[in-house]
Each structure stands twice: as C-alpha cells, then as structure tokens.
Amino acid sequence: MNTPAERSRPEAGSRTAALRAGLAVVRGERLLRRQVLAGAGFNLGSGAVDALFVLYATRELALPAWQLGTVYAAFSVATVLGVLLAGRFAATIGLAPATRICAVVAALAIFLVPAASLGFGFPALLSYQFLFGLSATVWAISMTTTQQLITPPELQGRVAGVLQAALIGTVPIGALGGGALASWLGSIPVLTGGATVALLAAACLWLPNRTPGMRHGAGIRQGPLQNGP
Numbered sequence: 001m002n003t004p005a006e007r008s009r010p011e012a013g014s015r016t017a018a019l020r021a022g023l024a025v026v027r028g029e030r031l032l033r034r035q036v037l038a039g040a041g042f043n044l045g046s047g048a049v050d051a052l053f054v055l056y057a058t059r060e061l062a063l064p065a066w067q068l069g070t071v072y073a074a075f076s077v078a079t080v081l082g083v084l085l086a087g088r089f090a091a092t093i094g095l096a097p098a099t100r101i102c103a104v105v106a107a108l109a110i111f112l113v114p115a116a117s118l119g120f121g122f123p124a125l126l127s128y129q130f131l132f133g134l135s136a137t138v139w140a141i142s143m144t145t146t147q148q149l150i151t152p153p154e155l156q157g158r159v160a161g162v163l164q165a166a167l168i169g170t171v172p173i174g175a176l177g178g179g180a181l182a183s184w185l186g187s188i189p190v191l192t193g194g195a196t197v198a199l200l201a202a203a204c205l206w207l208p209n210r211t212p213g214m215r216h217g218a219g220i221r222q223g224p225l226q227n228g229p
Contacts (some may be wrong), residue, residue: 022158029150031096032163034204035143038103039167041201047171048178048194049110056113056187061121071122075129082137090142099146102139103202106132110195114188 026032057063057071090098109131116124144160151159174194182190 022155022162025151025155025159026162031146032150032159034207035099035146036163036166038201038204039143039163040170041204042103042107042198043167044170044174044177045107045194045197045199045201046110047174048181048197049113049191050171051175051178052182052187052191053113056191057116057121057125060187061116061125063121063125067122071125071129074126075133078130078133079137082134083141085134086138086141089138090145095142095146095149099139099142100205102135102142103205104199105135106139107195107199107202109135110198111192114191114195117188 026036054068057068063071086098093101109128112124112128112131116128118124147159147163148156178190178194181193
C-alpha cells in the first residue's frame with residue numbers, strides 16, 4: 001500500500017499540485033507532523049528566552065563583556081561538535097531515539113538560564129550554551145534526515161520550505177511575547193516559563209503512536225542514520 005508521501009506526488013507541470021503535495025506529505029506522515037509541532041513549540045519557548053538573554057546576563061547577572069563573549073563562543077564550539085557527532089550518535093542508538101533524546105536535553109538545558117540567578121551566573125550560562133548548542137544541533141540534523149528519508153525526491157524542497165516556515169515562524173512570536181511578559185512579570189518567571197514550554201514541546205516526541213508504525217516511520221525508528229554527516 002502506498003504511503004501518504006507516495007500518494008502525494010504531483011503530476012509534472014502542476015506547481016499548485018506540487019505545493020499542495022508538500023503540505024500533504026507533512027499532514028499525512030505522523031512522524032513529520034509530530035516533529036513540526038515539537039519544533040514549533042520548542043522555538044516558541046526558546047525564542048522568549050533568547051529575547052531576554054543578553055539583558056538578563058548583563059543587567060541582572062552583571063556578566064562582564066569577556067564572560068558574555070565566552071558564553072557565545074561555547075555555543076559555536078558546541079554546534080561544530082554537534083555536526084561532527086550527529087551521524088555517529090544516530091547510527092549508534094537509531095535516528096528517532098537520537099531525535100527524542102536531544103530534543104529533551106536541549107529543552108532541559110534552557111532551565112540553566114533562570115537557574116543562573118541563584119549565584120552561578122557564568123558557569124550556568126556557559127553550560128547552557130554548550131549543552132543547548134550540542135543537543136539542538138544533533139536534533140536539527142536528525143530531524144532534517146528524517147524529512148529527507150520520508151519525502152519523495154521531487155518534493156524535498158517544498159516540504160523543507162513548509163517545515164522551515166512552521167519552525168522559524170514561532171521564534172519572533174516567542175520573542176515578542178517574552179519581551180512583553182518580562183516587562184510585566186520580570187525576567188525569571190518568563191525564562192522559566194519559556195523553558196517549560198520548550199520542554200513540553202520536546203516531550204511530544206516521546207508520545208506513543210496510536211497505531212503500529214507506517215512503513216517509513218518503522219524503518220526510521222529502528223534503523224541507523226543513512227545519510228547524515
């Protein structure tokens with residue numbers, strides 16, 4: 001029996017059908033739908049945290065410029081490590097477990113931001129940037145690989161566009177909401193709330209499937225990473 005992705009292939013020359021088919025792939029594949037919802041919710045919460053991060057670090061934690069620069073440098077180093085390790089990690093434990101684990105680790109790392117107010121500002125934010133950069137990078141690579149494995153070749157660009165629009169579109173919403181709420185409630189409640197939203201969104205990836213896995217989904221859950229870095 002054809003999967004939703006296979007049934008969604010557009011006829012040649014029909015751009016409207018191709019765009020609709022890209023949306024149909026996301027709607028028809030449970031794994032993609034769940035990843036889009038998790039990623040969008042995660043970006044909503046982390047966007048609120050990012051909007052407050054610099055002011056929080058400099059005004060409330062009084063980090064000097066060299067410490068703030070070191071914190072951001074840790075993120076850059078972590079992302080490079082994430083790119084280098086993503087393929088090996090997914091090949092060892094499986095693509096879907098790597099996605100689920102890294103999503104939760106990235107969300108838990110955000111709680112280090114409000115925790116920095118307890119008196120460990122620099123080491124807490126340094127740990128946050130490193131853990132977040134590493135786990136979020138591996139999560140992003142694993143999610144992209146999942147999309148590539150599920151999506152027919154002729155729809156790769158359109159499906160990727162749909163996913164990116166859904167994921168990136170929530171970042172400014174979270175930033176605007178976080179800034180507005182922080183002026184009313186203060187930074188710590190908003191930072192904690194943003195981390196909680198991100199964790200709840202990441203936890204969606206751990207929800208059990210209602211029905212046995214589809215052909216594509218089952219292969220992804222059990223098999224190693226095939227085309228990662």
